[in-house]
Amino acid sequence: MLIQILTRTPPWVFLLFFVLLALGYVQSKNRTLGYSKVSLLPAAMVVLSFYGVFSAFGANPIGLVFWILGVAIAVGVIAKRPAPKGVTFSTETQSFFVPGSWLPMALMMAIFFTKYAVGITLARQLPIASEIAFVGWVGFCYGFFSGVFLARALVILRSARLAPELGRPQPN
Numbered sequence: 001m002l003i004q005i006l007t008r009t010p011p012w013v014f015l016l017f018f019v020l021l022a023l024g025y026v027q028s029k030n031r032t033l034g035y036s037k038v039s040l041l042p043a044a045m046v047v048l049s050f051y052g053v054f055s056a057f058g059a060n061p062i063g064l065v066f067w068i069l070g071v072a073i074a075v076g077v078i079a080k081r082p083a084p085k086g087v088t089f090s091t092e093t094q095s096f097f098v099p100g101s102w103l104p105m106a107l108m109m110a111i112f113f114t115k116y117a118v119g120i121t122l123a124r125q126l127p128i129a130s131e132i133a134f135v136g137w138v139g140f141c142y143g144f145f146s147g148v149f150l151a152r153a154l155v156i157l158r159s160a161r162l163a164p165e166l167g168r169p170q171p172n
Contacts, residue, residue: 005120013116020112024105030086032095038156041104042149045111046071049146052115053139056122062132063139070143071150078151083159096156104149111145114138 027041050067057063086099118138121129128134 008123009116017112020108021105024102024108027100027104028102029100030097031100032093032097034095035157035160038096038098038153042146042153045107045146045149049111049142052111052118052142056118056138057135060135063135066136066139067143070140070145071147072143074144074147075151075154078148079154079158081155083155084152087156087159089160096159098156103152107145107148111142114141114145 023041053063053067084099084101086097088097089095090097121134
């Protein structure tokens with residue numbers, strides 16, 4: 001059955017998988033980013049995860065409500081945390097130094113494999129695909145995974161306000 005699933009998978013899915021692996025690898029390296037680059041990947045992941053819910057279940061309110069709930073929980077919990085260790089902001093270059101992390105790759109793979117599993121479930125017309133719990137859980141997962149991306153970006157962007165010169169918190 002696994003061979004059948006893989007052979008019926010469109011080639012662009014494998015290409016997307018390798019692009020995400022490469023993008024995740026880049027995220028694992030230290031880099032210097034401007035405001036827009038800090039925001040670009042999280043924005044893309046939020047849009048793609050929303051599209052994942054909508055493309056799988058249409059305008060089903062259960063999927064959409066649980067997607068919003070997933071984003072809200074991730075942002076609500078993670079955005080309160082301090083910036084990842086080593087994140088600094090340079091007022092001179094208006095850029096962030098962001099140490100490498102494997103978290104973005106893990107999140108991208110989680111979104112990818114969730115979408116892949118949902119696609120298989122829908123393509124095989126498995127009865128679980130119409131269950132409210134399945135729709136809600138998938139919506140929540142998509143929302144939570146992309147919400148972690150969003151929250152991490154918000155924490156990094158907040159470090160510009162907290163650490164204008166030396167990476168140390170400044171009085172407000």
